[in-house]
Structure formats: structure tokens, C-alpha cells
Amino acid sequence: xxxxxxxxxxxxxxxxxxxEQADLAEHADVKGCIIFKPYGYALWEAIQRDLDRRIKALxxxxxxxxxxxxxxxxxxxxxxxxxxxxxxxVVTHGGGKELTEKLYIRPTSETIIYNSFAKWVHSHRDLPxxxxxxxxxxxWEMRTRPFLRTLEFLWQEGHxxxxxxxxxxxxxxxxxxxxxxxxxxxxxxxxxxxxxxxxEKFAGALYTLSTEALARDGKAIQAGTSHNLGQGFSEAxxxxxxxxxxxxxxxxxxxxxxxxxxxxxxxxxxxxxKGLRLPPMLAPIQMVIVPIYKTDEEKTAVxxxxxxxxxxxxxxxxxxxxxRDEKSPGFKFNEWEVKGVPVRIELxxxxxxxxxxxxxxxxxxxxxxxxxxxxxxxxxxxLLAGIQQSLYDQAxxxxxxxxxxxxxxxDLKKIIASDEGGFVWAPWDGTRxxxxxxxxxxxxxxxxxxxxxxxEGVKDGLSGVPATEMALYAKAY
Amino acid sequence: xxxxxxxxxxxxxxxxxxxEQADLAEHADVKGCIIFKPYGYALWEAIQRDLDRRIKALxxxxxxxxxxxxxxxxxxxxxxxxxxxxxxxVVTHGGGKELTEKLYIRPTSETIIYNSFAKWVHSHRDLPxxxxxxxxxxxWEMRTRPFLRTLEFLWQEGHxxxxxxxxxxxxxxxxxxxxxxxxxxxxxxxxxxxxxxxxEKFAGALYTLSTEALARDGKAIQAGTSHNLGQGFSEAxxxxxxxxxxxxxxxxxxxxxxxxxxxxxxxxxxxxxKGLRLPPMLAPIQMVIVPIYKTDEEKTAVxxxxxxxxxxxxxxxxxxxxxRDEKSPGFKFNEWEVKGVPVRIELxxxxxxxxxxxxxxxxxxxxxxxxxxxxxxxxxxxLLAGIQQSLYDQAxxxxxxxxxxxxxxxDLKKIIASDEGGFVWAPWDGTRxxxxxxxxxxxxxxxxxxxxxxxEGVKDGLSGVPATEMALYAKAY
Numbered sequence: 001x002x003x004x005x006x007x008x009x010x011x012x013x014x015x016x017x018x019x020e021q022a023d024l025a026e027h028a029d030v031k032g033c034i035i036f037k038p039y040g041y042a043l044w045e046a047i048q049r050d051l052d053r054r055i056k057a058l059x060x061x062x063x064x065x066x067x068x069x070x071x072x073x074x075x076x077x078x079x080x081x082x083x084x085x086x087x088x089x090v091v092t093h094g095g096g097k098e099l100t101e102k103l104y105i106r107p108t109s110e111t112i113i114y115n116s117f118a119k120w121v122h123s124h125r126d127l128p129x130x131x132x133x134x135x136x137x138x139x140w141e142m143r144t145r146p147f148l149r150t151l152e153f154l155w156q157e158g159h160x161x162x163x164x165x166x167x168x169x170x171x172x173x174x175x176x177x178x179x180x181x182x183x184x185x186x187x188x189x190x191x192x193x194x195x196x197x198x199x200e201k202f203a204g205a206l207y208t209l210s211t212e213a214l215a216r217d218g219k220a221i222q223a224g225t226s227h228n229l230g231q232g233f234s235e236a237x238x239x240x241x242x243x244x245x246x247x248x249x250x251x252x253x254x255x256x257x258x259x260x261x262x263x264x265x266x267x268x269x270x271x272x273x274k275g276l277r278l279p280p281m282l283a284p285i286q287m288v289i290v291p292i293y294k295t296d297e298e299k300t301a302v303x304x305x306x307x308x309x310x311x312x313x314x315x316x317x318x319x320x321x322x323x324r325d326e327k328s329p330g331f332k333f334n335e336w337e338v339k340g341v342p343v344r345i346e347l348x349x350x351x352x353x354x355x356x357x358x359x360x361x362x363x364x365x366x367x368x369x370x371x372x373x374x375x376x377x378x379x380x381x382x383l384l385a386g387i388q389q390s391l392y393d394q395a396x397x398x399x400x401x402x403x404x405x406x407x408x409x410x411d412l413k414k415i416i417a418s419d420e421g422g423f424v425w426a427p428w429d430g431t432r433x434x435x436x437x438x439x440x441x442x443x444x445x446x447x448x449x450x451x452x453x454x455x456e457g458v459k460d461g462l463s464g465v466p467a468t469e470m471a472l473y474a475k476a477y
Numbered sequence: 478x479x480x481x482x483x484x485x486x487x488x489x490x491x492x493x494x495x496x497e498q499a500d501l502a503e504h505a506d507v508k509g510c511i512i513f514k515p516y517g518y519a520l521w522e523a524i525q526r527d528l529d530r531r532i533k534a535l536x537x538x539x540x541x542x543x544x545x546x547x548x549x550x551x552x553x554x555x556x557x558x559x560x561x562x563x564x565x566x567v568v569t570h571g572g573g574k575e576l577t578e579k580l581y582i583r584p585t586s587e588t589i590i591y592n593s594f595a596k597w598v599h600s601h602r603d604l605p606x607x608x609x610x611x612x613x614x615x616x617w618e619m620r621t622r623p624f625l626r627t628l629e630f631l632w633q634e635g636h637x638x639x640x641x642x643x644x645x646x647x648x649x650x651x652x653x654x655x656x657x658x659x660x661x662x663x664x665x666x667x668x669x670x671x672x673x674x675x676x677e678k679f680a681g682a683l684y685t686l687s688t689e690a691l692a693r694d695g696k697a698i699q700a701g702t703s704h705n706l707g708q709g710f711s712e713a714x715x716x717x718x719x720x721x722x723x724x725x726x727x728x729x730x731x732x733x734x735x736x737x738x739x740x741x742x743x744x745x746x747x748x749x750x751k752g753l754r755l756p757p758m759l760a761p762i763q764m765v766i767v768p769i770y771k772t773d774e775e776k777t778a779v780x781x782x783x784x785x786x787x788x789x790x791x792x793x794x795x796x797x798x799x800x801r802d803e804k805s806p807g808f809k810f811n812e813w814e815v816k817g818v819p820v821r822i823e824l825x826x827x828x829x830x831x832x833x834x835x836x837x838x839x840x841x842x843x844x845x846x847x848x849x850x851x852x853x854x855x856x857x858x859x860l861l862a863g864i865q866q867s868l869y870d871q872a873x874x875x876x877x878x879x880x881x882x883x884x885x886x887x888d889l890k891k892i893i894a895s896d897e898g899g900f901v902w903a904p905w906d907g908t909r910x911x912x913x914x915x916x917x918x919x920x921x922x923x924x925x926x927x928x929x930x931x932x933e934g935v936k937d938g939l940s941g942v943p944a945t946e947m948a949l950y951a952k953a954y
Contacts (some may be wrong), residue, residue: 140572
């Protein structure tokens with residue numbers, strides 16, 4: 001197996017190497033698209049299962065809307081179409097004929113879903129209406145990277161409709177909290193959360209909330225966003241309801257989504273020099289038993305015990321015996337490491353003599369001998385839970401040690417320009433102009449705004465104008 | 478609630494009425510596409526869960542390939558592109574520019590998947606390779622009907638690659654057996670199964686196997702197909718492997734699929750005058766408790782017991798208490814009937830006095846009193862299993878009584894032209910010409926070929942030429 005590029009020296013190449021060597025995905029012959037190979041798709045299936053449960057727990061129902069959006073329909077909400085139309089794929093021919101109206105392939109489904117909401121919502125009794133869709137969407141990106149940015153990607157998009165702004169605000173918060181919980185509990189990802197500045201919000205939204213993780217190269221990366229869309233889409237798509245006193249009202253919309261980009265996030269946050277490190281809850285294979293033997297006799301003895309351990313653990317642990325004869329133990333160690341399997345169990349003749357196995361944790365590399373009799377489901381559950389927590393703790397420690405607060409623009413520049421990178425809290429004057437000057441000079445953008453405002457008299461480090469916000473700057477994916 | 482069209486008098490309108498009133502789906506503003514509403518999409522989710530488990534049990538792994546197929550790629554297998562290209566949607570513009578190569582939206586994914594197989598398959602050790610994909614596909618249909626035929630539909634497509642024809646044959650059979658089992662066990666659908674005649678096979682296949690159910694209007698409808706694709710795609714996409722003695726060989730491909738059309742199949746096979754009838758294993762709601770009361774006091778007493786029954790059954794039964802105050806019990810009975818919920822539990826003050834509930838089966842309409850103390854999870858599981866079986870038995874009885882064997886063309890015509898319709902086994906001379914003459918005259922096509930050949934000397938009823946096959950004729954969806 002070829003070696004991975006050095007994570008420190010060439011993070012982008014390391015990222016591509018991990019995807020290839022862990023057999024997660026490959027470039028398709030269609031520009032900017034990827035093929036999700038079985039091991040990579042299994043990650044998305046696990047994500048879907050867990051997140052779908054959380055979405056339903058919010059009282060949201062799944063539905064499915066068409067891939068195609070007629071040009072006249074997508075054009076109704078002006079800000080939205082301005083943001084999305086330039087990056088759409090357009091169908092002009094169908095069934096061998098030129099179409100009378102072009103069809104846009106959905107880049108996101110607000111327009112087609114709210115067109116239906118107009119038919120579904122009549123009375124305050126119909127609200128809140130909460131719909132989610134698991135779907136593929138297409139955005140014509142120029143610079144693509146597997147998972148992180150692809151022409152076609154998979155996601156879920158939640159769309160809800162509410163009687164009041166307060167209800168919509170609560171939904172936007174609830175969706176963001178769901179993502180933050182999911183990120184933390186299932187993916188072991190610590191995230192920052194908050195509101196995006198005006199110039200970074202979703203096209204057509206009132207405001208956007210986001211969760212942001214920090215990659216090991218010091219760059220920010222989104223891990224779930226949630227938008228209060230206000231009443232703009234209600235107006236554009238003519239969605240109305242009669243309130244309790246019979247007065248016609250415009251409802252408030254929210255939308256929120258999480259995509260296959262999150263797989264990229266897991267790689268760049270947890271991955272290390274040896275490849276992927278998967279949180280046990282996400283891992284398609286949680287433990288792999290690698291038998292070690294030279295003679296046929298040893299092989300028989302070792303495999304027998306390996307199968308016994310597998311049988312005991314199988315009901316509660318996703319476990320696999322790697323019984324490939326043509327590969328050496330060393331090759332297997334390497335392969336399961338690059339694939340991020342949380343626990344490797346080595347079992348050789350000397351282990352058998354001592355009635356033990358050698359347990360190797362992927363999160364720390366720690367090796368321990370463990371009596372075979374102690375390889376119980378509950379012991380292994382405890383071990384896996386410990387690894388899940390340890391990955392979170394490592395990522396949180398990294399996030400904390402790479403989050404700085406500065407006052408001067410020089411300090412901001414210095415940190416962003418350093419090899420370490422990271423998040424930088426800095427006072428901001430609240431203008432797009434200043435944010436863009438910072439971005440042009442440092443490549444860092446404002447990821448989120450702080451809940452607390454800057455103290456009286458504090459100035460924006462670049463413009464010298466009094467600051468109105470604390471902004472979280474970082475270079476970003 | 479408006480009444481359904483009469484199922485006997487106007488089956489097509491009845492079908493559309495059921496879909497509307499059961500709130501399964503609605504026409505989208507995009508021609509030929511539908512919106513899967515939550516209740517309809519819940520059926521697809523249940524189908525996915527059960528079928529996905531069966532697919533994985535065959536050793537097949539899920540993956541995901543791009544929506545787009547470049548024109549040069551789809552064109553490689555001549556028969557296949559001839560069959561599919563005319564019904565494709567074509568993307569000509571992306572990111573605001575005209576594309577240098579047109580992109581076809583997948584009508585099925587053989588071409589793009591086998592293009593990858595060429596990169597993945599090198600040695601006999603890489604075989605068999607078994608991949609499945611859950612995806613949306615687009616075929617530019619002119620005459621569409623919700624679920625049964627839509628421009629965009631959802632499906633799973635399995636694609637496998639084997640060293641020998643025998644291995645491929647076995648896979649094709651295993652996939653068909655999986656569909657037949659799934660149809661029978663999960664959807665309570667009895668099906669005929671067999672091989673399609675040459676002129677009805679999948680474009681580019683060696684042969685196609687199919688399962689066919691019989692709708693209540695006497696028309697056949699596919700419920701899962703499986704194709705042996707031979708070596709044609711291997712050749713077109715240059716897929717090769719070295720066999721055990723180091724010789725280069727062309728592998729054999731299979732593909733097999735089941736789509737959202739199956740939801741239409743469930744409707745037309747099980748539906749009755751009152752609407753949908755869902756097999757309990759498929760039903761998103763298996764039991765609904767309808768409280769009956771006039772006074773507030775009655776309401777409190779009845780709802781209390783309803784909640785208690787719900788709490789007892791909830792862990793094992795998908796149950797719901799319909800506590801809407803603004804709807805009458807009669808309205809609710811009607812609504813849950815049209816939605817096909819297998820069991821309705823009525824609970825009123827008189828029931829309470831007698832410490833009983835009234836249980837109404839959707840499959841038979843049968844009403845029975847049942848002591849509240851007997852409403853145990855196991856009793857209800859038995860009831861639901863009985864309903865699942867009864868729906869199968871009813872459909873099987875219908876299938877059997879609507880399957881005829883004839884010798885003369887007159888008898889074939891008479892049965893096909895009757896109101897009852899159904900399947901007709903008839904001797905066939907094996908020529909496409911005769912099959913097409915029958916189709917032009919009767920609208921019946923050959924759905925499947927019998928395993929047994931006609932007896933020596935038996936002639937095709939229309940051509941008078943000696944018959945080589947027993948053909949199963951029917952009008953079809």
C-alpha cells in the first residue's frame with residue numbers, strides 16, 4: 001500500500017490520499033462528481049439513520065419533491081434565484097425534443113417545496129408544517145474536492161412553515177441544536193455555533209445559523225446550517241393562512257440542511273498521520289480481528305478462537321475477522337488503520353498461550369493485552385464508548401487551543417497566516433467592506449458572530465471604527 | 478370527504494381518487510412528476526428498510542454513482558442506448574455556460590456503473606462484485622400516472638459482475654427470488670414469475686426475469702425485474718479479469734431493480750371500494766383508536782383508556798389515537814379506511830361500560846367486541862399477522878380465479894376483452910410478429926413464458942404455426 005502524504009506538510013494531498021486508500025470514494029468521469037464506494041457510502045447510511053431519527057423526533061415528516069424546477073418557478077424569489085441560478089445545471093431537452101420551458105436541477109428545494117406549501121396551508125390549524133427530504137442536489141462548482149465540494153451531493157433539507165416569527169425562530173434554533181448534538185454525540189465533533197453575518201447568509205434568508213468545526217489544518221468547516229427565511233418566500237409563492245380570528249396572514253419559513261460534506265468534515269477533524277479515525281458510533285466496522293499465524297496448525301487454532309470472540313461480540317459490536325490468507329498481518333494493520341477502524345484485535349499463537357488478545361486503539365495507538373475471557377460485549381461497549389469520548393476530547397482540545405481572541409488587526413493577521421491557523425475572535429465594525437478587506441488580505445472570512453457584543457469603545461482592528469460585533473474569523477473550506 | 482369513484486365502473490379514476498384522498502401523492506407543477514406526500518413517502522421508507530435488509534443478505538453492498546452520464550459514455554452499448562436515449566432528459570447548460578459534452582440524466586445506471594467496474598475488476602479474486610444503489614432516475618414518459626409511470630421515480634438498482642455465466646444466472650435467479658419473497662412476505666402480493674420473451678427484455682440484456690402481479694382490474698403489473706446482461710456491457714466498457722490460470726476473461730453482468738411503481742402495485746392489487754388496504758407489515762399506522770364521546774366527561778373517560786391501550790401496544794404496534802376534536806367519528810372511520818389502516822379500534826362510553834373495545838378489520842370489514850384486558854401486544858400481533866395473511870389469500874384467490882389456460886385465439890381474445898380480464902396462458906409460436914399481432918388486436922402482451930413447453934403438435938392459436946412456448950398474456954400497466 002502506498003504511503004499517505006504527510007498530514008502536516010501537505011494537508012490537501014493527505015486528504016485525497018486518505019479518501020483513496022480508505023476506499024471511500026473516487027472521482028467519476030463526470031466532471032466534479034464522485035462515486036461513493038461502499039465503505040464511503042456506509043458512512044452516509046449511518047449518518048442518515050441517526051440523523052433521520054433526530055429529525056423525526058422534532059415532529060418532522062419525510063416527503064419527496066421533484067428533481068426538476070421549472071425556470072418560472074425558481075425565478076419567483078429574487079434574492080434566492082440571484083444566489084443560485086448561476087450555479088444550476090439546466091435541462092433543455094427531454095424525450096428527444098427541445099423543451100418549451102427550461103428545467104433547473106434543484107440546487108436546493110425551497111422554491112418547489114414552498115410552491116406546494118401554498119396548496120397545503122390554509123388555516124392556522126395546518127401549522128406548523130414540518131417537512132424533510134433526503135435527496136441529491138446539483139450545484140455547478142468550479143473547484144471541487146471529494147465530499148467537501150462536488151457538483152452533485154446528497155443531503156437532507158428540512159423545510160418548515162410557521163404562524164409567527166417566534167415559532168420560526170424556535171424551529172431554527174431547534175434544528176441547529178439538533179445538528180450540534182448530532183455532531184457531538186454521533187460524530188464526536190465539537191463545533192462552534194452562532195449566527196452568520198448578513199453578507200454570508202443563505203440567499204433569500206432573514207438570517208442563518210451555523211455550526212462550524214475546525215479541521216486539523218486550522219480551517220473552519222460547516223457542519224449543519226439552519227435558516228430563518230422570514231416571509232419572503234411566503235410572499236413570492238403566495239403562501240397564506242387564516243389565523244384564529246379569521247384574518248389572512250403570511251407564514252414564516254425555515255430551512256436547514258446537512259450534506260455529504262460532513263463526511264469530509266469527519267476526515268479533516270479526526271484524521272491523523274495514519275489515515276482516517278472513525279468515531280465508533282459512525283464506524284461501519286467497529287472492531288477487526290487480525291489473526292496471526294505461520295503454520296496451518298497455528299492458523300486453525302487462532303481462527304477458531306477468533307470466530308468464537310466474533311460470535312460473542314457480533315450481537316452488539318460491528319465486528320469482522322480479517323481472514324484473508326493472501327495478505328500479511330502487517331498489511332492488514334495498515335489497511336484497517338487507514339480505514340479508521342476504532343479497535344484492532346491481534347490474535348497470535350503467543351496470545352493463545354497466554355489466553356489473551358492484544359487490543360490496539362486507533363484513537364491513541366495504545367496496545368494492551370486483554371484476557372480472552374474479558375472480551376465481553378459490555379467490556380467492548382465500554383471500550384468503544386471511551387474511544388468515542390476520547391476522539392471528542394482530542395478534537396475539543398485542538399479546537400480550544402486553536403481559538404484565540406485578539407484586539408489588533410496585526411494579531412489577527414499573524415494567527416491566520418501561521419501554519420497553525422485556527423479561529424480568531426476579533427472586534428468587527430459590522431460592515432461588509434471591512435470583512436471583505438480582511439478576506440482579501442488574509443483569506444479569512446467571518447464564520448459566526450459572538451453572542452456577546454464588544455465592550456464600549458473597542459474598535460475594529462482594521463478600520464478603526466467602533467466595533468459592533470465580536471466576529472469569529474477563520475480560513476474556511 | 479368526497480366519495481371515491483366506483484372501483485368497478487371506473488378503475489383509473491378510482492386509482493387517482495385513492496391517491497388523493499389517502500394523501501399519498503399529488504401531481505407536481507413539473508410535467509409528469511409527482512410529490513410524495515408524507516403518508517406516501519412513509520410507504521417507500523418501509524419498503525426501503527425491508528428490501529435493503531434482503532439486498533444486503535445477498536452479500537450486496539450499497540454505493541452511489543452520479544446522476545449524470547456523459548453522452549459518450551451512455552453511447553457505448555448500442556442496444557442499450559437505442560432503448561434508452563430517446564427517453565432521456567438532457568443537460569446542455571451548467572454554471573451559466575453551454576457544455577462541451579451533453580450530460581444525460583440517468584434513466585438507469587448500467588453505463589456509468591460498468592464504466593467503474595472496468596477500474597475495479599482485475600482478477601477473479603475481485604469477483605463476484607455486487608453493488609446496489611438507491612437513487613432517483615428520469616425517463617421522459619408521455620403518459621404518466623402517479624407511482625405507476627412518472628418522469629422521475631425512485632428505485633434501487635442492483636449491479637453485479639461475475640466470472641461465469643452460471644454465476645450470473647444464479648444471481649439473476651437469487652434477485653428474482655428475493656423480489657418474489659419480498660412481494661409475498663412484506664407486501665402480501667402473490668406474483669407470477671418467469672422469463673420475458675426476447676422482444677420484451679431489457680435493452681441490452683441476454684434475458685430478463687420478472688415478477689408480475691395482477692391488479693383488480695385484471696391487468697398485469699411488474700413487481701421487480703432481474704436481467705442477465707451477458708457479456709455485452711463487459712465488452713462495451715472493457716471490463717476484464719485474469720482467471721485463476723492467468724488468462725484474460727470477460728465477466729458477466731446482471732442488473733435488477735424495484736421502483737416506487739410498487740406502491741401503485743399495492744394500491745391496485747389490495748385496494749377496494751373504500752380505498753387503500755395496507756398489509757400490516759407495510760402500514761405506517763397499523764392500528765388507529767377512534768374515541769367516541771358526546772360529553773366532556775365521556776371524552777375524559779374514553780381518552781384515558783385509549784391512552785392506556787396505546788401505551789401498552791406502542792412498543793410493538795404502530796398505533797395512533799385519533800384525538801382530533803373537530804372531526805366526527807364517522808369522518809375518522811372513513812378517513813382511516815381510505816388510508817388503508819389495517820385495524821380500527823372504536824372506543825365509546827358503551828364499550829367502556831362493558832370493559833371492551835370494538836375492533837374493525839380493514840381487510841374484511843369484520844367487527845368484533847374484544848375485552849380491554851385482552852388487548853395485549855401478542856393478541857394484536859396475532860391479529861395483524863392474520864390480516865397480512867388474509868390480504869395475501871384474497872389476492873391469491875383473485876389471481877388464481879383470473880388465470881386461464883386456452884388453446885384457441887378466440888378464447889384468448891374473449892377473456893382479455895372481458896371486464897374481468899386476467900392472465901391467459903396460451904400456446905405461442907415464438908415469433909415477435911405473432912405477439913405483436915395479438916397485441917394490436919387485443920392490447921394484451923406476453924408478460925412471461927412458462928417453464929413447461931407446449932405439448933407436441935399444439936399450435937399457436939393465431940398463426941396456426943406449431944407453438945414453441947406457453948405464453949402468459951395480459952393487458953398490462
